[in-house]
Amino acid sequence: MPLIPFTEQFDIPLLLVFLFFLFFLGLVYYLRSEDKREGYPLESDRTRGTGGRMQVVGFPPMPSPKVFRRSDGSVQLAPRPAREREINAIPAYEFPGAPLLPLGDPLVDGVGPASYALKEDVPDLTYEGTLKIAPMRSNPQYRIAAGDPDLVGMEVVASDGRVVGTIVDIWLNAAEYFIRYLEVETSLEAGGRRILAPVSFADIRASRRAVHFGSLTADQFSRVPGLASPDQITLREEDRLNGYFAGGYLYAGTTPKGFLA
Template structure:
Protein backbone atom coordinates (compact mmCIF):
# COMPACT_ATOMS: atom_id res chain seq x y z
CA UNK A 1 0.00 0.00 0.00
CA UNK A 2 1.11 3.56 -0.64
CA UNK A 3 0.80 4.59 3.02
CA UNK A 4 2.90 1.64 4.18
CA UNK A 5 5.74 1.84 1.67
CA UNK A 6 6.09 5.64 1.49
CA UNK A 7 5.47 6.79 5.08
CA UNK A 8 6.37 3.63 6.92
CA UNK A 9 5.61 4.08 10.62
CA UNK A 10 5.19 7.89 10.34
CA UNK A 11 2.05 9.04 12.21
CA UNK A 12 0.06 11.17 9.77
CA UNK A 13 -2.59 12.01 12.35
CA UNK A 14 0.04 13.35 14.77
CA UNK A 15 1.66 15.38 11.98
CA UNK A 16 -1.70 16.89 11.05
CA UNK A 17 -2.53 17.96 14.60
CA UNK A 18 0.94 19.44 15.17
CA UNK A 19 0.72 21.32 11.86
CA UNK A 20 -2.61 22.73 13.01
CA UNK A 21 -1.17 23.91 16.34
CA UNK A 22 1.77 25.58 14.60
CA UNK A 23 -0.61 27.32 12.19
CA UNK A 24 -2.91 28.36 15.04
CA UNK A 25 -0.01 29.81 17.08
CA UNK A 26 1.16 31.75 14.03
CA UNK A 27 -2.36 33.06 13.47
CA UNK A 28 -2.59 34.28 17.07
CA UNK A 29 0.79 36.01 16.74
CA UNK A 30 -0.24 37.69 13.48
CA UNK A 31 -3.63 38.87 14.74
CA UNK A 32 -2.17 40.19 18.00
CA UNK A 33 0.57 42.18 16.30
CA UNK A 34 -1.86 43.57 13.72
CA UNK A 35 -4.09 44.61 16.62
CA UNK A 36 -1.19 46.70 17.94
CA UNK A 37 -1.15 49.14 15.03
CA UNK A 38 -3.30 51.64 16.92
CA UNK A 39 -2.23 53.01 20.29
CA UNK A 40 1.27 51.54 20.25
CA UNK A 41 4.04 51.85 21.33
CA UNK A 42 2.52 52.28 24.78
CA UNK A 43 3.14 55.51 26.70
CA UNK A 44 2.77 56.23 30.39
CA UNK A 45 0.84 59.15 31.89
CA UNK A 46 3.88 61.43 31.47
CA UNK A 47 4.21 60.72 27.75
CA UNK A 48 7.29 58.50 28.14
CA UNK A 49 7.66 55.04 26.70
CA UNK A 50 5.97 52.53 29.00
CA UNK A 51 8.36 49.96 30.49
CA UNK A 52 6.09 47.01 29.70
CA UNK A 53 5.06 46.92 26.05
CA UNK A 54 3.58 43.44 26.34
CA UNK A 55 4.79 40.01 25.22
CA UNK A 56 4.38 40.73 21.52
CA UNK A 57 6.58 43.15 19.54
CA UNK A 58 5.15 46.23 17.83
CA UNK A 59 4.57 45.35 14.14
CA UNK A 60 6.53 46.85 11.29
CA UNK A 61 5.12 49.95 9.61
CA UNK A 62 2.30 49.53 7.13
CA UNK A 63 1.04 52.36 4.92
CA UNK A 64 -2.66 52.59 4.12
CA UNK A 65 -4.00 54.59 1.18
CA UNK A 66 -7.07 56.37 2.48
CA UNK A 67 -10.27 56.71 0.49
CA UNK A 68 -11.72 59.91 -0.96
CA UNK A 69 -8.28 61.42 -1.57
CA UNK A 70 -7.45 61.76 2.12
CA UNK A 71 -3.81 60.83 1.66
CA UNK A 72 -1.92 58.06 3.41
CA UNK A 73 -1.60 56.81 6.96
CA UNK A 74 1.38 54.89 8.28
CA UNK A 75 0.99 52.89 11.49
CA UNK A 76 2.16 52.26 14.12
CA UNK A 77 4.95 54.85 13.84
CA UNK A 78 2.58 57.45 12.39
CA UNK A 79 0.45 57.70 15.52
CA UNK A 80 -1.08 61.12 16.09
CA UNK A 81 0.82 63.23 18.60
CA UNK A 82 -2.05 65.24 20.06
CA UNK A 83 -1.59 63.62 23.48
CA UNK A 84 2.12 64.04 24.21
CA UNK A 85 1.35 64.18 27.91
CA UNK A 86 -1.58 64.08 30.30
CA UNK A 87 -2.32 66.82 32.82
CA UNK A 88 -1.91 64.44 35.75
CA UNK A 89 0.42 64.25 38.72
CA UNK A 90 1.21 61.13 40.71
CA UNK A 91 0.29 61.42 44.37
CA UNK A 92 3.58 59.74 45.35
CA UNK A 93 6.57 58.19 43.65
CA UNK A 94 5.61 54.74 44.85
CA UNK A 95 4.71 52.43 42.00
CA UNK A 96 0.96 52.13 41.56
CA UNK A 97 0.14 55.42 43.28
CA UNK A 98 -2.95 57.12 41.84
CA UNK A 99 -2.76 60.16 39.58
CA UNK A 100 -4.78 63.32 40.15
CA UNK A 101 -5.63 66.06 37.61
CA UNK A 102 -3.42 69.15 37.65
CA UNK A 103 -5.76 71.43 35.67
CA UNK A 104 -9.33 71.34 34.43
CA UNK A 105 -9.84 67.60 33.83
CA UNK A 106 -12.87 68.15 31.60
CA UNK A 107 -10.79 70.23 29.20
CA UNK A 108 -7.55 68.30 29.61
CA UNK A 109 -9.30 65.03 28.84
CA UNK A 110 -8.39 62.80 31.78
CA UNK A 111 -10.38 60.33 33.84
CA UNK A 112 -13.98 60.00 32.62
CA UNK A 113 -13.33 62.99 30.33
CA UNK A 114 -10.61 61.12 28.41
CA UNK A 115 -10.71 61.21 24.63
CA UNK A 116 -8.79 59.45 21.86
CA UNK A 117 -6.76 61.43 19.28
CA UNK A 118 -8.87 60.59 16.24
CA UNK A 119 -8.34 62.32 12.91
CA UNK A 120 -9.52 65.92 12.71
CA UNK A 121 -11.71 65.28 9.66
CA UNK A 122 -15.45 64.57 9.30
CA UNK A 123 -16.72 61.01 8.99
CA UNK A 124 -17.91 60.19 5.49
CA UNK A 125 -20.57 57.82 4.21
CA UNK A 126 -20.07 55.19 1.50
CA UNK A 127 -20.50 57.85 -1.20
CA UNK A 128 -17.92 60.24 0.24
CA UNK A 129 -20.44 62.66 1.74
CA UNK A 130 -20.27 64.06 5.26
CA UNK A 131 -22.40 61.81 7.47
CA UNK A 132 -23.47 64.13 10.28
CA UNK A 133 -25.20 67.37 9.31
CA UNK A 134 -27.69 69.83 10.84
CA UNK A 135 -31.29 68.90 10.10
CA UNK A 136 -31.94 72.56 9.20
CA UNK A 137 -29.77 71.97 6.12
CA UNK A 138 -31.57 68.76 5.15
CA UNK A 139 -34.89 69.66 3.48
CA UNK A 140 -35.77 65.98 2.99
CA UNK A 141 -35.63 65.22 6.72
CA UNK A 142 -38.41 65.73 9.24
CA UNK A 143 -39.40 64.41 12.67
CA UNK A 144 -41.74 61.47 12.12
CA UNK A 145 -42.12 60.29 15.71
CA UNK A 146 -41.25 61.06 19.32
CA UNK A 147 -40.79 64.49 20.85
CA UNK A 148 -39.26 67.28 18.80
CA UNK A 149 -36.77 68.97 21.18
CA UNK A 150 -36.41 72.16 19.16
CA UNK A 151 -37.43 75.34 21.01
CA UNK A 152 -37.41 73.50 24.34
CA UNK A 153 -35.42 74.82 27.30
CA UNK A 154 -32.21 73.02 28.28
CA UNK A 155 -31.78 72.36 31.99
CA UNK A 156 -28.50 71.32 33.62
CA UNK A 157 -27.87 69.00 36.52
CA UNK A 158 -28.30 71.86 38.99
CA UNK A 159 -31.77 72.71 37.68
CA UNK A 160 -30.64 75.94 35.99
CA UNK A 161 -32.00 76.81 32.55
CA UNK A 162 -29.00 77.49 30.34
CA UNK A 163 -30.58 77.99 26.91
CA UNK A 164 -32.84 76.39 24.34
CA UNK A 165 -32.51 73.84 21.56
CA UNK A 166 -32.42 75.44 18.13
CA UNK A 167 -31.40 72.55 15.86
CA UNK A 168 -30.49 68.86 15.65
CA UNK A 169 -27.62 67.10 13.88
CA UNK A 170 -28.48 63.92 12.01
CA UNK A 171 -26.44 60.93 10.91
CA UNK A 172 -27.80 61.07 7.37
CA UNK A 173 -27.29 57.47 6.15
CA UNK A 174 -28.51 56.08 9.48
CA UNK A 175 -31.43 58.56 9.85
CA UNK A 176 -30.39 58.95 13.47
CA UNK A 177 -30.22 62.12 15.57
CA UNK A 178 -26.72 62.36 17.04
CA UNK A 179 -26.57 65.87 18.55
CA UNK A 180 -28.78 68.78 19.52
CA UNK A 181 -27.71 72.39 19.13
CA UNK A 182 -28.30 74.59 22.16
CA UNK A 183 -28.16 78.39 22.13
CA UNK A 184 -26.73 79.40 25.49
CA UNK A 185 -28.57 82.69 25.24
CA UNK A 186 -32.17 82.53 24.00
CA UNK A 187 -31.80 86.09 22.76
CA UNK A 188 -29.41 84.80 20.11
CA UNK A 189 -25.81 85.71 20.93
CA UNK A 190 -24.26 83.03 18.75
CA UNK A 191 -22.99 81.05 21.73
CA UNK A 192 -24.06 77.62 20.58
CA UNK A 193 -22.90 74.21 21.74
CA UNK A 194 -23.67 70.64 20.73
CA UNK A 195 -25.28 68.15 23.10
CA UNK A 196 -24.73 64.42 22.43
CA UNK A 197 -28.11 62.72 22.34
CA UNK A 198 -26.99 59.94 24.68
CA UNK A 199 -26.13 62.52 27.36
CA UNK A 200 -29.58 64.17 27.32
CA UNK A 201 -33.14 63.28 28.25
CA UNK A 202 -36.01 64.88 26.36
CA UNK A 203 -38.96 65.62 28.62
CA UNK A 204 -42.34 67.04 27.75
CA UNK A 205 -41.31 70.68 28.09
CA UNK A 206 -37.52 70.60 28.52
CA UNK A 207 -34.27 68.83 27.72
CA UNK A 208 -32.31 67.70 30.77
CA UNK A 209 -28.51 67.26 30.77
CA UNK A 210 -27.59 66.04 34.23
CA UNK A 211 -23.83 65.77 33.69
CA UNK A 212 -23.21 69.55 33.43
CA UNK A 213 -23.96 72.46 35.73
CA UNK A 214 -24.62 76.05 34.64
CA UNK A 215 -20.97 77.13 34.96
CA UNK A 216 -19.73 74.24 32.77
CA UNK A 217 -21.48 75.10 29.51
CA UNK A 218 -19.11 77.82 28.34
CA UNK A 219 -16.32 75.25 28.30
CA UNK A 220 -18.01 72.77 25.98
CA UNK A 221 -15.70 72.33 22.94
CA UNK A 222 -16.96 73.89 19.71
CA UNK A 223 -16.71 72.83 16.09
CA UNK A 224 -14.60 74.65 13.53
CA UNK A 225 -17.39 74.52 10.94
CA UNK A 226 -21.05 75.37 11.39
CA UNK A 227 -22.30 72.47 9.26
CA UNK A 228 -20.01 69.55 10.06
CA UNK A 229 -18.16 67.91 12.94
CA UNK A 230 -14.85 66.08 12.81
CA UNK A 231 -14.01 62.78 14.49
CA UNK A 232 -11.69 64.54 16.93
CA UNK A 233 -14.35 67.13 17.77
CA UNK A 234 -16.84 64.34 18.44
CA UNK A 235 -14.37 62.75 20.85
CA UNK A 236 -13.72 65.96 22.77
CA UNK A 237 -17.37 67.06 22.98
CA UNK A 238 -18.66 63.70 24.17
CA UNK A 239 -15.77 63.33 26.62
CA UNK A 240 -16.52 66.76 28.11
CA UNK A 241 -20.09 65.77 28.93
CA UNK A 242 -19.01 62.37 30.25
CA UNK A 243 -16.37 64.03 32.43
CA UNK A 244 -19.02 66.25 33.96
CA UNK A 245 -20.55 63.24 35.68
CA UNK A 246 -17.55 63.38 38.04
CA UNK A 247 -15.90 66.77 37.56
CA UNK A 248 -18.82 69.18 37.06
CA UNK A 249 -18.49 70.32 40.67
CA UNK A 250 -16.32 69.59 43.66
CA UNK A 251 -19.30 67.98 45.40
CA UNK A 252 -19.35 65.20 42.83
CA UNK A 253 -15.79 64.22 43.78
CA UNK A 254 -16.92 63.31 47.26
CA UNK A 255 -18.19 59.90 48.28
CA UNK A 256 -21.81 59.35 47.31
CA UNK A 257 -24.24 57.58 49.62
Protein backbone atom coordinates (compact mmCIF):
# COMPACT_ATOMS: atom_id res chain seq x y z
CA MET A 1 0.00 0.00 0.00
CA PRO A 2 1.55 3.28 -1.03
CA LEU A 3 2.25 5.83 1.71
CA ILE A 4 0.23 9.06 1.44
CA PRO A 5 1.76 12.17 2.99
CA PHE A 6 -0.23 13.50 5.95
CA THR A 7 -0.44 16.98 4.44
CA GLU A 8 -2.24 15.64 1.39
CA GLN A 9 -5.08 14.31 3.58
CA PHE A 10 -5.38 17.25 6.00
CA ASP A 11 -6.14 20.84 5.11
CA ILE A 12 -3.67 22.80 7.24
CA PRO A 13 -4.95 26.29 6.15
CA LEU A 14 -8.46 25.24 7.20
CA LEU A 15 -7.08 24.07 10.55
CA LEU A 16 -5.40 27.44 11.05
CA VAL A 17 -8.67 29.23 10.32
CA PHE A 18 -10.45 27.07 12.95
CA LEU A 19 -7.69 27.75 15.47
CA PHE A 20 -7.90 31.48 14.80
CA PHE A 21 -11.65 31.55 15.42
CA LEU A 22 -11.29 29.46 18.58
CA PHE A 23 -8.61 31.84 19.83
CA PHE A 24 -10.75 34.86 18.96
CA LEU A 25 -13.81 33.44 20.74
CA GLY A 26 -11.67 32.68 23.78
CA LEU A 27 -10.29 36.23 23.73
CA VAL A 28 -13.80 37.74 23.56
CA TYR A 29 -14.93 35.51 26.44
CA TYR A 30 -11.92 36.57 28.52
CA LEU A 31 -12.36 40.28 27.82
CA ARG A 32 -16.10 40.17 28.57
CA SER A 33 -15.34 38.42 31.86
CA GLU A 34 -12.67 40.94 32.82
CA ASP A 35 -14.84 43.98 32.10
CA LYS A 36 -17.31 42.67 34.69
CA ARG A 37 -14.86 43.46 37.48
CA GLU A 38 -16.45 46.93 37.67
CA GLY A 39 -20.17 47.68 37.87
CA TYR A 40 -21.47 44.12 38.16
CA PRO A 41 -23.82 42.64 39.16
CA LEU A 42 -26.13 45.27 37.70
CA GLU A 43 -28.84 46.70 39.92
CA SER A 44 -32.38 46.77 38.63
CA ASP A 45 -35.93 46.91 39.89
CA ARG A 46 -35.94 43.12 39.72
CA THR A 47 -32.98 43.02 42.10
CA ARG A 48 -34.76 45.22 44.64
CA GLY A 49 -38.09 43.45 44.18
CA THR A 50 -36.59 40.05 44.96
CA GLY A 51 -34.60 41.19 47.99
CA GLY A 52 -31.31 40.91 46.13
CA ARG A 53 -31.88 37.36 44.86
CA MET A 54 -32.07 38.44 41.22
CA GLN A 55 -28.52 39.04 40.03
CA VAL A 56 -28.28 40.75 36.64
CA VAL A 57 -24.97 39.49 35.27
CA GLY A 58 -25.55 38.01 31.84
CA PHE A 59 -23.08 35.85 29.93
CA PRO A 60 -20.30 35.14 30.68
CA PRO A 61 -20.46 34.99 34.49
CA MET A 62 -18.47 37.33 36.71
CA PRO A 63 -14.82 36.32 37.23
CA SER A 64 -13.45 35.24 40.56
CA PRO A 65 -12.10 38.15 42.66
CA LYS A 66 -8.61 39.36 41.81
CA VAL A 67 -6.41 40.85 44.53
CA PHE A 68 -4.52 44.10 43.89
CA ARG A 69 -1.88 45.06 46.45
CA ARG A 70 -1.26 48.80 46.58
CA SER A 71 1.85 50.73 47.47
CA ASP A 72 0.45 51.76 50.87
CA GLY A 73 -0.01 48.11 51.85
CA SER A 74 -3.78 48.04 51.42
CA VAL A 75 -5.59 45.43 49.35
CA GLN A 76 -8.24 46.05 46.70
CA LEU A 77 -10.51 43.32 45.35
CA ALA A 78 -12.04 43.30 41.89
CA PRO A 79 -14.95 42.74 41.67
CA ARG A 80 -15.39 44.77 44.84
CA PRO A 81 -17.72 43.74 47.64
CA ALA A 82 -21.14 45.32 47.16
CA ARG A 83 -21.55 48.65 48.95
CA GLU A 84 -25.05 50.04 48.77
CA ARG A 85 -26.64 53.07 50.37
CA GLU A 86 -30.28 53.59 51.20
CA ILE A 87 -32.02 55.91 48.77
CA ASN A 88 -34.78 58.01 50.32
CA ALA A 89 -37.06 57.75 47.31
CA ILE A 90 -39.74 55.51 45.85
CA PRO A 91 -40.70 54.71 42.23
CA ALA A 92 -43.21 57.23 40.90
CA TYR A 93 -45.02 54.53 38.90
CA GLU A 94 -45.40 50.77 39.05
CA PHE A 95 -43.24 49.77 36.12
CA PRO A 96 -39.53 48.91 35.84
CA GLY A 97 -37.33 51.94 35.27
CA ALA A 98 -39.86 54.44 36.59
CA PRO A 99 -38.42 57.77 37.80
CA LEU A 100 -37.83 58.16 41.51
CA LEU A 101 -39.98 60.30 43.75
CA PRO A 102 -37.84 61.89 46.51
CA LEU A 103 -39.31 61.59 49.99
CA GLY A 104 -37.09 64.28 51.53
CA ASP A 105 -34.53 66.80 50.31
CA PRO A 106 -33.12 65.17 47.13
CA LEU A 107 -29.88 67.16 47.38
CA VAL A 108 -29.12 65.95 50.90
CA ASP A 109 -30.33 62.41 50.16
CA GLY A 110 -28.41 62.19 46.89
CA VAL A 111 -31.28 61.41 44.53
CA GLY A 112 -31.29 61.85 40.76
CA PRO A 113 -28.59 64.24 39.47
CA ALA A 114 -27.43 64.74 43.08
CA SER A 115 -26.59 61.06 43.49
CA TYR A 116 -23.13 59.89 44.49
CA ALA A 117 -21.23 56.64 44.85
CA LEU A 118 -19.86 55.16 48.06
CA LYS A 119 -16.25 55.57 47.07
CA GLU A 120 -13.47 54.91 49.54
CA ASP A 121 -13.59 57.31 52.45
CA VAL A 122 -9.90 58.20 52.09
CA PRO A 123 -8.22 61.20 50.44
CA ASP A 124 -6.76 61.04 46.95
CA LEU A 125 -2.96 60.97 47.04
CA THR A 126 -0.16 61.96 44.69
CA TYR A 127 2.50 59.57 43.45
CA GLU A 128 4.69 60.69 46.36
CA GLY A 129 1.94 59.86 48.88
CA THR A 130 0.94 63.44 49.75
CA LEU A 131 -2.55 64.93 49.56
CA LYS A 132 -3.56 65.63 45.97
CA ILE A 133 -6.38 68.01 46.92
CA ALA A 134 -5.31 70.42 49.66
CA PRO A 135 -5.76 74.07 50.71
CA MET A 136 -3.15 76.61 49.74
CA ARG A 137 -2.55 77.38 53.40
CA SER A 138 -0.96 73.93 53.58
CA ASN A 139 1.01 74.50 50.37
CA PRO A 140 2.80 77.87 50.64
CA GLN A 141 4.99 76.96 47.65
CA TYR A 142 2.00 77.57 45.33
CA ARG A 143 0.57 80.96 44.40
CA ILE A 144 -1.96 82.45 41.98
CA ALA A 145 -0.41 83.30 38.62
CA ALA A 146 0.38 86.94 37.99
CA GLY A 147 -2.50 88.64 36.21
CA ASP A 148 -5.16 86.25 37.52
CA PRO A 149 -7.65 87.58 40.11
CA ASP A 150 -7.09 86.66 43.74
CA LEU A 151 -10.31 84.90 44.74
CA VAL A 152 -9.69 85.11 48.48
CA GLY A 153 -11.90 87.79 49.96
CA MET A 154 -14.50 87.73 47.18
CA GLU A 155 -18.19 87.50 48.08
CA VAL A 156 -20.11 84.34 47.26
CA VAL A 157 -23.55 84.88 45.74
CA ALA A 158 -26.24 82.20 45.45
CA SER A 159 -28.61 81.71 42.52
CA ASP A 160 -31.30 83.82 44.20
CA GLY A 161 -28.92 86.80 44.40
CA ARG A 162 -28.26 86.59 48.14
CA VAL A 163 -24.72 86.87 49.50
CA VAL A 164 -23.99 83.67 51.40
CA GLY A 165 -20.38 84.12 52.46
CA THR A 166 -16.81 85.01 51.64
CA ILE A 167 -13.98 82.98 50.08
CA VAL A 168 -11.27 82.40 52.68
CA ASP A 169 -9.00 79.92 50.92
CA ILE A 170 -8.37 78.04 47.68
CA TRP A 171 -7.99 74.27 47.39
CA LEU A 172 -5.83 73.09 44.51
CA ASN A 173 -4.92 69.90 42.76
CA ALA A 174 -1.27 69.69 43.81
CA ALA A 175 -0.47 67.09 41.15
CA GLU A 176 -1.81 68.96 38.13
CA TYR A 177 -1.62 72.58 39.38
CA PHE A 178 -5.14 73.90 39.01
CA ILE A 179 -7.82 75.19 41.39
CA ARG A 180 -10.32 72.55 42.43
CA TYR A 181 -12.42 74.01 45.28
CA LEU A 182 -13.13 77.32 46.97
CA GLU A 183 -13.35 77.37 50.75
CA VAL A 184 -16.25 79.57 51.82
CA GLU A 185 -16.96 81.08 55.23
CA THR A 186 -20.74 81.18 55.07
CA SER A 187 -22.91 83.79 56.73
CA LEU A 188 -25.13 82.98 59.70
CA GLU A 189 -28.15 82.84 57.37
CA ALA A 190 -26.34 80.22 55.24
CA GLY A 191 -25.21 78.04 58.13
CA GLY A 192 -22.32 79.98 59.67
CA ARG A 193 -19.64 77.40 58.88
CA ARG A 194 -16.88 76.66 56.40
CA ILE A 195 -17.74 74.66 53.31
CA LEU A 196 -16.12 73.76 50.00
CA ALA A 197 -17.61 74.78 46.65
CA PRO A 198 -16.37 73.23 43.37
CA VAL A 199 -14.79 75.91 41.23
CA SER A 200 -16.25 74.29 38.10
CA PHE A 201 -19.70 75.55 39.20
CA ALA A 202 -18.46 79.08 39.87
CA ASP A 203 -19.04 82.16 37.74
CA ILE A 204 -16.14 84.42 38.72
CA ARG A 205 -16.81 88.13 38.25
CA ALA A 206 -13.49 89.70 39.14
CA SER A 207 -14.55 93.27 38.41
CA ARG A 208 -17.28 92.99 41.05
CA ARG A 209 -15.18 90.92 43.47
CA ALA A 210 -17.91 88.30 43.51
CA VAL A 211 -18.31 84.61 42.69
CA HIS A 212 -21.77 83.42 41.64
CA PHE A 213 -23.06 79.87 42.00
CA GLY A 214 -26.12 79.42 39.82
CA SER A 215 -27.01 75.93 40.99
CA LEU A 216 -27.85 76.58 44.66
CA THR A 217 -30.07 78.98 46.53
CA ALA A 218 -28.97 80.59 49.80
CA ASP A 219 -31.04 78.10 51.80
CA GLN A 220 -29.45 75.18 49.99
CA PHE A 221 -25.99 76.54 50.80
CA SER A 222 -26.77 75.95 54.47
CA ARG A 223 -27.06 72.21 53.77
CA VAL A 224 -23.92 71.71 51.67
CA PRO A 225 -22.21 68.49 52.88
CA GLY A 226 -19.34 69.19 55.25
CA LEU A 227 -15.94 67.53 55.67
CA ALA A 228 -14.77 65.21 58.41
CA SER A 229 -11.42 67.02 58.46
CA PRO A 230 -10.88 70.76 57.86
CA ASP A 231 -7.67 70.21 55.88
CA GLN A 232 -8.47 67.26 53.61
CA ILE A 233 -11.29 65.84 51.53
CA THR A 234 -11.92 62.17 50.83
CA LEU A 235 -12.95 60.57 47.56
CA ARG A 236 -16.43 59.88 48.94
CA GLU A 237 -16.81 63.45 50.18
CA GLU A 238 -15.74 64.78 46.78
CA ASP A 239 -18.32 62.72 44.94
CA ARG A 240 -21.10 63.74 47.31
CA LEU A 241 -20.12 67.42 47.25
CA ASN A 242 -20.03 67.60 43.44
CA GLY A 243 -23.32 65.71 43.24
CA TYR A 244 -24.92 68.23 45.60
CA PHE A 245 -23.91 71.21 43.46
CA ALA A 246 -24.82 69.43 40.20
CA GLY A 247 -28.24 68.41 41.53
CA GLY A 248 -29.00 72.02 42.32
CA TYR A 249 -29.48 72.74 38.61
CA LEU A 250 -32.61 70.58 38.78
CA TYR A 251 -33.74 71.07 42.36
CA ALA A 252 -32.86 74.72 43.10
CA GLY A 253 -35.95 76.69 44.01
CA THR A 254 -38.24 73.63 43.93
CA THR A 255 -40.16 71.92 46.67
CA PRO A 256 -38.33 68.65 47.41
CA LYS A 257 -41.45 66.54 48.09
CA GLY A 258 -43.42 65.53 45.04
CA PHE A 259 -40.69 66.43 42.59
CA LEU A 260 -39.76 63.75 40.10
CA ALA A 261 -36.08 62.81 39.79
